[in-house]
Amino acid sequence: MAKTSNISSVINKDVACPFCGILCDDLVIQNQDETLKILENGCPKAVASFEAKQAVSSPKIKGKDVPLSDAIAAMSDILKKSHNPLFSGLGTDVGGMRQVMHLADKTGAIVDHMHGNALIRNSLVLQDLGWITTTMTEIRNRADLIIFAGTDARNYPRFFERTIWNKQSMFKLKNEQRQIVYIGDQLDSKAGINPNGKRPTSLNCKTEQIGEVISGLHALVTGATLDVKEIAGIKIKTLQALAEQMKAAKYGVIVWSPAELDIPHAELTIQNFCEIVKYLTRFTRFAGFSLGGNDGATSANSVCAWQSGYPLRVNFNKGYPDYDAQRYSTHNVLKNKEVDSLVWISSFSSNVNSPRASIPTIVLGTPDTKLNFKPDVFIPVSTPGVDHSGQLIRADSVVSLPLKKLRQSPYANVSSILKQVIERM
Amino acid sequence: MYIKLTNGIVYDPVHGINGEHRDIYINDGYITRKPSGNTKICKTYDMKGKIIMAGAIDIHTHIGGGKINIARMMLPEDHAADLVEKTELTRSGCGYAAPSTLTAGYRYAEMGYTACFEPAMLPSNARQTHMEMADTPMVDKGAYAMLGSDDFFLRMLASKKDQAAISDYVGWTINATQALGIKVVNPGGISAFKFNQRKLELDELNQYYGVSPRDILKSLARAVTELGIPHPLHVHGCNLGVPGNLNTTLETIRAVDGMRMHLTHIQFHSYGTEGDKNFSSGAAEIAEAVNKNPNISIDVGQILFGQTVTASGDSQHQYAGHWHADPKKWVIMDIECDAGCGVVPFKYRDKNFVNALQWAIGLEIFLLVDDPWRVFLTTDHPNGAPFTSYPHLIRLLMDRSFRNDILSTINKEAAAASTLASIDREYSLYDIAIMTRAAPARSLGLKNRGHLGSGAVADITVYSNHKDKEKMFSKPDYVFKDGELIVRNGKIVKVVNGATHTLRPEFDNGIEKSLKRYFNDFHTVSLGNFKIDDDEIVEHGNGKIIVQPCM
Numbered sequence: 009m010a011k012t013s014n015i016s017s018v019i020n021k022d023v024a025c026p027f028c029g030i031l032c033d034d035l036v037i038q039n040q041d042e043t044l045k046i047l048e049n050g051c052p053k054a055v056a057s058f059e060a061k062q063a064v065s066s067p068k069i070k071g072k073d074v075p076l077s078d079a080i081a082a083m084s085d086i087l088k089k090s091h092n093p094l095f096s097g098l099g100t101d102v103g104g105m106r107q108v109m110h111l112a113d114k115t116g117a118i119v120d121h122m123h124g125n126a127l128i129r130n131s132l133v134l135q136d137l138g139w140i141t142t143t144m145t146e147i148r149n150r151a152d153l154i155i156f157a158g159t160d161a162r163n164y165p166r167f168f169e170r171t172i173w174n175k176q177s178m179f180k181l182k183n184e185q186r187q188i189v190y191i192g193d194q195l196d197s198k199a200g201i202n203p204n205g206k207r208p209t210s211l212n213c214k215t216e217q218i219g220e221v222i223s224g225l226h227a228l229v230t231g232a233t234l235d236v237k238e239i240a241g242i243k244i245k246t247l248q249a250l251a252e253q254m255k256a257a258k259y260g261v262i263v264w265s266p267a268e269l270d271i272p273h274a275e276l277t278i279q280n281f282c283e284i285v286k287y288l289t290r291f292t293r294f295a296g297f298s299l300g301g302n303d304g305a306t307s308a309n310s311v312c313a314w315q316s317g318y319p320l321r322v323n324f325n326k327g328y329p330d331y332d333a334q335r336y337s338t339h340n341v342l343k344n345k346e347v348d349s350l351v352w353i354s355s356f357s358s359n360v361n362s363p364r365a366s367i368p369t370i371v372l373g374t375p376d377t378k379l380n381f382k383p384d385v386f387i388p389v390s391t392p393g394v395d396h397s398g399q400l401i402r403a404d405s406v407v408s409l410p411l412k413k414l415r416q417s418p419y420a421n422v423s424s425i426l427k428q429v430i431e432r433m
Numbered sequence: 434m435y436i437k438l439t440n441g442i443v444y445d446p447v448h449g450i451n452g453e454h455r456d457i458y459i460n461d462g463y464i465t466r467k468p469s470g471n472t473k474i475c476k477t478y479d480m481k482g483k484i485i486m487a488g489a490i491d492i493h494t495h496i497g498g499g500k501i502n503i504a505r506m507m508l509p510e511d512h513a514a515d516l517v518e519k520t521e522l523t524r525s526g527c528g529y530a531a532p533s534t535l536t537a538g539y540r541y542a543e544m545g546y547t548a549c550f551e552p553a554m555l556p557s558n559a560r561q562t563h564m565e566m567a568d569t570p571m572v573d574k575g576a577y578a579m580l581g582s583d584d585f586f587l588r589m590l591a592s593k594k595d596q597a598a599i600s601d602y603v604g605w606t607i608n609a610t611q612a613l614g615i616k617v618v619n620p621g622g623i624s625a626f627k628f629n630q631r632k633l634e635l636d637e638l639n640q641y642y643g644v645s646p647r648d649i650l651k652s653l654a655r656a657v658t659e660l661g662i663p664h665p666l667h668v669h670g671c672n673l674g675v676p677g678n679l680n681t682t683l684e685t686i687r688a689v690d691g692m693r694m695h696l697t698h699i700q701f702h703s704y705g706t707e708g709d710k711n712f713s714s715g716a717a718e719i720a721e722a723v724n725k726n727p728n729i730s731i732d733v734g735q736i737l738f739g740q741t742v743t744a745s746g747d748s749q750h751q752y753a754g755h756w757h758a759d760p761k762k763w764v765i766m767d768i769e770c771d772a773g774c775g776v777v778p779f780k781y782r783d784k785n786f787v788n789a790l791q792w793a794i795g796l797e798i799f800l801l802v803d804d805p806w807r808v809f810l811t812t813d814h815p816n817g818a819p820f821t822s823y824p825h826l827i828r829l830l831m832d833r834s835f836r837n838d839i840l841s842t843i844n845k846e847a848a849a850a851s852t853l854a855s856i857d858r859e860y861s862l863y864d865i866a867i868m869t870r871a872a873p874a875r876s877l878g879l880k881n882r883g884h885l886g887s888g889a890v891a892d893i894t895v896y897s898n899h900k901d902k903e904k905m906f907s908k909p910d911y912v913f914k915d916g917e918l919i920v921r922n923g924k925i926v927k928v929v930n931g932a933t934h935t936l937r938p939e940f941d942n943g944i945e946k947s948l949k950r951y952f953n954d955f956h957t958v959s960l961g962n963f964k965i966d967d968d969e970i971v972e973h974g975n976g977k978i979i980v981q982p983c984m
Contacts, residue, residue: 022961033962102564103973113524134507138762138776144957145557145769149584150627170957178584178770178955179641258629289752293629295767310502314565317526317533319506328516328525329533331509399973401561406499406768408560409962410969 016041023412025050026101026356026393027057029301029403030144030164030171042415044394051165057357058394062417065375065388076387076420083351083385083425084432086368090349092325093117096124096338097362097372099303099354101398101411104422105311108353111426114433116325118347119312120338122360123305124320126267128333130298131309131319132275139282142261142295143404147171149178153187153257157281158218159265160195164299164403168199187253191218209250213240215269219277225251226284254288265299301403303356304392310401338363355389355422372422387425390417398423434475435460435468436916441480441895444866445487447875447884451863457485459891462916466887480895483910486866487883488547488892492873493667493697493732494814496537496574497551497565499558500744500774503764504531504815508742508778510760523925530741530778530815534568538931540821542571543923545894545909548882548931551576552616552667552697553746556583557769557958559610560965566933567974571919573892575613575877575934577667578606579746581649582623584770585951591642596655597941603656604940605948609964611935613877613981614664616697617653618746619671620646623773626749633749635671635684646671647688654692660938661983663878665693665730670702673750677706679715686722686729695876698734698813699723700795712787714794714851720801723808730876731802734813735795735826738783743816744776751775770955781818789847793840797851799830800858805867806875824906827869830860831902878981879934891916932977933970939983 017040024033036048037058044058067079074082087093095112098105098121112119121127133139147154148171161167173183188200188208193215200208213221217240224239228251234244254260262281269277281296288294300306313319318331334340341347342365350369352362358377362369368384371377375388392398393411398421401408436459443455458465458474468474495501505512505528512527517536519525526536541549549569554562554576566574580586580603589599603615621644622633628641635646654666670685672678682702686694696702705713723729740759745751748765755763755777764776781788795817802808810827814820829836840848848854860868874883881889895911908923919927945960952960970976 022959024962033959106568110524113519131506134503134762134764135509136762138507138758138764140765142767143557143769145771145955146627146767148957149770149955150767176954178588259627289765293627293767309506310561311564313502313505314497314534315524315526315568317505317512317528317531317536318509324519324525327518329512329527331512397968397973399560399564399969405502406555406558406561406766407958408558408564409958410560410966 019047020412020414023414024393024400024409025054026400026411027053028164029299029306030167031400031402031409032166032170033409037414039415044414053165063376067388068386070384071382079385079387080425080428081432083370083387084429086349086370086384087115087429088433090115090368092347093349093351094120094338094341094347095351095353096120097122097352097354097360098308099356100422101304101392101400102307102311103398104353104355104392104426105304105308106315107423107426107430109311109315111430111433113324114430116327118321118323118325118336118341120321120336121305121308122303122354123267123300124337126300127305127309127320129266129269129274129278131333133279133282137279137282140285140289140295141404142297143406144171144402146295147261147297148174149181150259151261152181152185153189153253153260155189155191155260155262156195156200157222157262157264158192158215158277159263159268159299160190160197161199161263161299162196163265167299173203189250191221211242211246213242216271219280221247222277222280222284225254226280226287229255229284229288255292257292257294260288260292260294261297263297263299267300297404299403303354303360304400306403306405307401310405353422355391372425375419388419389425390419390421392421395419396421435472437474437477438480438485438893438895439477441483441485443485443885444862445885446863446867446871448886457885457893459913459916462891464885464887464889464891478911482898484862484896484898485885486894487870487885487889488894488912488914489545489869490548490873490883491541491546491811491820492550492809492876493552493811494549494820495551495553495744495816496549496569497534497576498554498562500746500776501531502565503776504742504744505533507762507764507776511740511742522928530819534565535570538570538572539925542912542914542920542925544821544823544907545896545912546572547892547912547914548573550574550613550877553577553579553618554610554612555579555746555768555772556606556610557771560969563611563933563965563970563974567970567976570928570930571914571925573931573934577614577616577664578610578612579616579618579772580606581617581620581653582772584624585948587621587624587639587642587644590644590648590652596652596659598944599652600656600659601940601944603653604660604938605942605944607662607936607938611933611965611970611978613934613936614662614667615653615657616667616669617649618669619673619749620649622646622671622749623746626752626773627767631749631753633671635681635688650685650688654689654694658692660940662936662938663981663984664876665695667695667697669697669747673701673747674754676704676712678702679705679718682719683722686726689728691728693728695730697732698811698816699731700734700736700791700798700817703794703798708850710786712790714790714797716794716797716801717852720798723802724804730807730809732809732811733795733798734811734817735799736781736788736791737812737818737822737825738781738788738792739818740780741815741818742776742778744774745816746772746774748773748775751777783843786844786847789844790850792843793847793851793853796829796836797853797856800856805864806872808868809873810868824903827865827906828901828903831865833857833859878984930976932979934979934981936983937980
C-alpha cells in the first residue's frame with residue numbers, strides 16, 4: 009500500500025477484486041482514513057464487499073474472547089488430539105492454501121472447498137475424456153458465437169463488460185458480429201443484448217434437460233437427422249438453426265458454470281458441452297469456458313493439485329494423498345462420521361458458513377461471521393486483497409493476479425495463523 | 434566453517450579434470466581453495482573411491498506451470514501406483530509421469546540434481562509457474578518465457594517494426610515474467626491454430642499476420658543476441674512429430690544465419706519418410722548438421738518405453754496427436770492471445786515400430802553428435818519419459834552391451850531400420866559430467882555452477898562407482914546444496930528451498946508505454962498486474978532470486 013502516516017487519503021489503481029472468480033483487476037479504490045471507497049469499475053458485489061465497514065470481533069474459545077495466541081494454542085490442541093480432521097471452506101488465497109495443505113499433510117486431514125461440489129463436476133470430466141478450453145482474453149478478442157449453457161453469468165457481474173462487449177478487439181471483431189445464445193431455465197438474457205440492440209437467442213429448458221439439448225445439437229452438427237419434433241420443448245428447427253450457426257462460427261465458445269448446474273450427475277451435462285466442442289474442432293475452432301472460482305476455489309483446487317498431485321478432494325489420513333472426489337465431500341464425511349474435528353476457513357465473506365457439527369470445530373472466518381452455534385475456537389481473519397497482499401488464480405486456471413493490501417487490519421491472515429499452528433504440531 | 438571432501442575422484446570438465454584425486458574444500462556455501470595450514474576444518478568426509486561431480490542441471494524439464502498442473506489433475510491413475518508417504522522431514526505426494534511439486538523436488542535431489550529449468554513458461558501463466566517452482570524444494574530453478582505466438586510480438590513483426598523495438602519487447606518480457614531465457618514453440622503455429630490453420634511449415638504464412646515461422650525465429654534469435662541473454666533462443670521447431678520433419682529441422686538450422694540457437698527435444702524433429710512405413714531415422718543427417726554448425730546446441734528428448742503424458746505449449750501438434758491419446762483423454766487450451774497448450778497422455782511401446790524407432794533415433798543422435806558440450810541429456814520430462822529415467826538413459830549411453838541387449842528386444846523392423854547396433858561409442862563419466870553439468874551451466878550463463886573450481890557454489894554430488902551406471906546415478910551417496918548436506922545414500926536428510934535464477938537485460942523501457950495502451954485496449958489483465966515483482970517470489974514464494982549477468 010502506498011499510504012504513509014501523514015497522508016490520510018490514498019488511491020490504489022489496478023486493484024484486483026477477489027470477490028468472484030473472474031478477478032477484474034481494473035478497480036480504483038480510495039482509502040480515506042481506513043475507509044475504502046471504489047472510485048471506478050466496481051460492480052455491486054465489489055462495492056458491497058470492499059466498502060463494508062470492517063466488523064469488530066475477537067478470537068474466541070467457546071464464545072469467550074481470548075487473545076489470538078490462546079486461540080491458536082487451543083486450535084493446535086484440538087488438532088493434536090484429532091485423528092482425522094477435516095479442513096473445509098478453504099476460502100483463502102494461494103498463500104493460505106499452501107499452509108492448509110502443509111497442515112493437512114501433517115495432521116492427516118481431509119481437504120475440501122465450500123464450492124467442492126462445483127469443482128468436482130469439472131474434475132470428473134477432465135479425468136474421463138478431457139476438453140478443449142479457452143481463457144478470457146481469447147473470448148474477448150476472438151469469440152464470434154458464445155453459448156451460455158445453464159448460466160447467464162449474473163453471478164459474475166462484469167463478465168460481459170470485460171470479455172464480450174468491447175470497444176475494440178485484436179482481430180477487428182466487431183460487437184455486431186458476436187452472436188449470443190442462452191440455453192437453460194429462465195436465464196436473464198439482458199446482459200446478452202448487443203450494444204446495437206440485437207437481442208440474443210434464448211432456448212428455454214429445465215437445467216436437467218440441457219444435456220439432452222446439447223446431445224441433440226451434437227447429433228445435428230454431425231449431419232444426423234432426428235426423428236423427433238422437439239427436444240425439451242425446443243423445436244428441432246430451432247436446434248437445426250443453432251447447429252448451422254455453430255458450424256459456421258469461426259471461434260465458438262460454450263460457457264458453463266458448474267455451481268449453477270446443481271443437478272445429479274451434472275458432470276455428464278458438462279461432458280456433453282466438452283464433446284460437442286471437440287467434435288466441432290475437427291472443422292472449425294470451438295472451446296469451452298467454465299465460470300467459477302469464487303471464494304478462492306480455483307486457487308484451492310490448483311494448489312491442492314500441485315502440492316498433492318490431485319485436485320480436491322484429498323484425504324491425508326494414511327500418510328499419503330488419497331483422492332476421492334465424491335467420498336471426501338464435507339457433507340459425506342461429516343454425515344458418515346469419518347472425521348473427528350473440523351477446521352472451517354472463509355476469509356472472503358461470510359456468505360457460506362461452517363456447518364454445525366458434533367465434533368470439535370474451529371472457524372477461521374471474516375470478522376462479521378455470524379454462526380448459529382458456538383465453535384470451540386473462532387479466529388477472525390483478514391481478507392486477502394483488502395487487508396493483506398496475496399495471489400489468486402482466475403476461473404480459467406491459467407491467469408493469476410497479485411492482490412493488494414488496501415487498508416490496515418487488526419486481524420491476522422490465514423497463512424500466518426496456520427504457520428503458527430504448524431510450528432506447534 | 435570449512436568442510437573437506439577428501440580422497441574422491443573428481444570429474445570437473447570446466448577445469449579439464451578427468452577422474453583425478455582431488456580434495457574439495459567448502460566454506461560458507463562455496464567451494465574454496467585449500468585454506469591455510471592452521472584453518473580449522475569442521476567436518477571431513479572420506480570419499481575414498483567415490484566419484485565427485487558438480488550437482489546435475491536439467492536444462493529442459495516441465496516441472497511447473499498450468500499444463501503440468503492439468504496433467505496432474507487429469508491423471509489420478511498415474512498417481513495411484515506411485516504414492517509417496519510423508520516422513521519426519523518430507524511432505525507426502527505422488528505421481529510417476531506428473532508428480533506433485535514437492536515430490537519432484539525430492540526426487541531430483543535424490544538423483545543428484547541441484548538445478549532444474551522449466552522451458553515453457555507462458556507469460557500469461559508466469560505467476561503460477563513461479564508459484565509451482567517455489568513449491569518445488571531442494572533444487573534451484575528458473576524458466577524460459579515463451580514467445581512467438583503472442584499477438585503483441587506477431588503484430589510488431591507483421592507491421593515491420595524495427596528489430597530494436599522487438600528486442601525491447603523481448604527484454605521487457607524477461608523482466609516482467611522473471612525469466613532466464615526465451616523459448617519459441619512451433620513459431621507462430623500456436624497462433625495459427627486459433628485461426629484454424631492445422632499446420633505451419635517453416636515458410637508458410639500465419640494467415641492473419643502474414644508472417645512465417647522463419648521470420649519469427651530470426652527475429653527472436655536476433656533479440657536474444659542483442660539483449661545479451663546467455664542462453665541461446667530455445668527452439669521447439671515446426672512440425673513436431675511429423676514424419677519428414679528432418680528437412681524442416683535442417684532448414685531451421687540454416688535459417689538463423691549462424692546465430693546461436695538451441696534446438697530442444699530434437700529427437701521429435703528428426704524423422705524421415707523412408708521405408709515401407711514412411712517413417713525413418715533422420716539422426717545421421719541431424720547429427721551431421723549439429724556437428725558442422727558450432728552455433729547450434731541440442732537436447733535430445735529421449736523417449737523411453739512405458740506410460741507417460743505429453744504436455745506441450747504446441748497446441749497445434751498436440752491437437753493433431755490427440756488421436757493417439759492413451760488413455761483416451763486429452764486437453765487443448767487456447768491462452769490469452771498469448772500462447773496455448775496441449776496435454777495428451779501417451780504410452781511408448783517397445784513392440785510398436787514407430788515408438789521403437791523413436792527410441793533408437795534419440796540414442797543415435799546422442800551417439801552421433803561429437804561434442805558433448807552441445808548435446809544435453811533430457812527426456813523432455815514428461816514428454817519422452819519421466820525425469821526419473823535419467824539413470825537408465827545414462828546407462829544406455831555408457832554401456833554398449835546393455836544398449837544392444839535392449840535393442841534386441843524392441844520391434845524387429847525398427848531395430849533393423851536403425852544404425853544403433855553399428856555404433857560402438859560409449860559415453861565416459863567425463864562426457865556425462867559435461868552433458869549434465871558443465872555444458873548446461875555454460876549454456877545458461879550460470880558461471881558459478883556446473884563446476885567444482887574455487888568460487889563455485891557448493892552444489893556437489895558424490896557417487897559410488899558401480900559398474901551398473903543406472904544403479905550409480907540412481908542413488909548418489911552424498912548431495913550437497915549450497916554447501917549443506919541434503920541427501921545421504923539417496924535419501925533426503927535436509928530440506929532446502931533452492932533459489933530462482935533470473936536475468937535483468939537492459940532495454941528501452943519506452944516500450945512499456947505502448948504495452949500499457951495495448952493491455953488496456955485488448956487484455957483482461959492490466960499491465961501492472963501482468964508483471965511479477967520480486968516480492969511475489971521472495972515473500973510469497975519463500976525463495977530467493979539470483980540475478981544472472983547478461984553477456
